[in-house]
Amino acid sequence: MKVIIIEDEKAAVRNLKALLQEVKPEVEVEATLDSIAAVLDWFAIHSMPDMIFMDIHLADGSAFEIFDHVDITCPIVFTTAYDEYALRAFKVNSVDYLLKPIGKSDIEKAFHKLEQLQGPEQGKSPDNALLQLIHSLKKQESYKTHFLIPVKGDKLLPVSVDMILLFYIQDCKVKVVLVDGKEHTFPQTLDEITECIDPSLFFRVNRQFLISREAIKDIDLWFNNRLSINLRCKVSDEKVLVSKARVQEFKDWFSKTH
Known part of the structure; x- marks a missing residue:
């Protein structure tokens, strides 16, 4: 499995790499990218990875800006110190939303969710439970205030x-x-x-x-x-x-x- 890490804190990158090595030794970290510009440059010449770990606050802006330029089709695990972006995260290909500091059990749960969603066939569509959750979150955002x-x-x-x-x-x-x-x-x-x-x-x-x-x-x-x-x-x-x-x-x- 090939993953990329989008994160601008070096300590967070080291921690995440160590956890991935412990939980999923077969994971290959293709790249660690610390800015929106670096991500766009990377995707311009590379194919889609199997999974992305993405912080939201990057050196040059919000990671959500990436989705305006790149059609990301692989699963995403958001890693952030802030909980207010969870709803927005579910609008893209998010399978989990992890709050820092991230531990081993967080990574294990994230991969477990991914396995449940994919099922026996790689690329299988998310199950009804996740679709209902996404629908519920989107509906909640549309309620009149x-x-x-x-x-x-x-x-x-x-x-x-x-x-x-x-x-x-x-x-x-x-x-x-x-x-x-x-x-x-x-x-x-x-x-x-x-x-x-x-x-x-x-x-x-x-x-x-x-x-x-x-x-x-x-x-x-x-x-x-x-x-x-x-x-x-x-x-x-x-x-x-x-x-x-x-x-x-x-x-x-x-x-x-x-």
């Missing part, structure tokens, strides 16, 4: 998601309630809103209500093992009930930390 709400006919009110307590349906219209208690008619359906807003922040308790944690004053145990949610602001004469089938899901959602 701001809305423009029509008000007074000729104006648009900019509203961030953290300003919203809940959405609900009244008289066949969708209403949004803000943290200041003000209500506005919302142009989208509740189904459309549910699809585009982060489900970790809002829960669809029933067909009529999509609520945030901050909207909840307290909760009553109701008949037939259901829950009745008391809102901080009264918006409807109807009780906000969580069905028996969704009670556990609601509890799990409410208790999650982010």
Whole structure:
């Protein structure tokens, strides 16, 4: 197996080489490259390796710039001291994202993941689990964080998601309630809103209500093992009930930390 290491810290290169020799002695390190420019020059005259270990912060910029110039088709293991680039890493051919300092078990797990993805045939496509993870991460990135709400006919009110307590349906219209208690008619359906807003922040308790944690004053145990949610602001004469089938899901959602 031929690999290249893209890393601008000499100590990190030495550590990685030693770990590769220990974990996978058959690995041949074809090159160690410390900059974007060096990587582009290398790929201009060399074929694709079997695997790349890539740091994100290089001497002349972000390693993600490389993908604007080179179509990298081999698996990539990112090695970095920063965790905020994990989502972006999954958009390219990443099989793992290792945080420094990197140890032997990290390298072992990375190769184990690669073997699972490739299966018995080299080059086999990633399995459903990874595809679902990538889909989930991309979807998470696309969740709306701001809305423009029509008000007074000729104006648009900019509203961030953290300003919203809940959405609900009244008289066949969708209403949004803000943290200041003000209500506005919302142009989208509740189904459309549910699809585009982060489900970790809002829960669809029933067909009529999509609520945030901050909207909840307290909760009553109701008949037939259901829950009745008391809102901080009264918006409807109807009780906000969580069905028996969704009670556990609601509890799990409410208790999650982010």
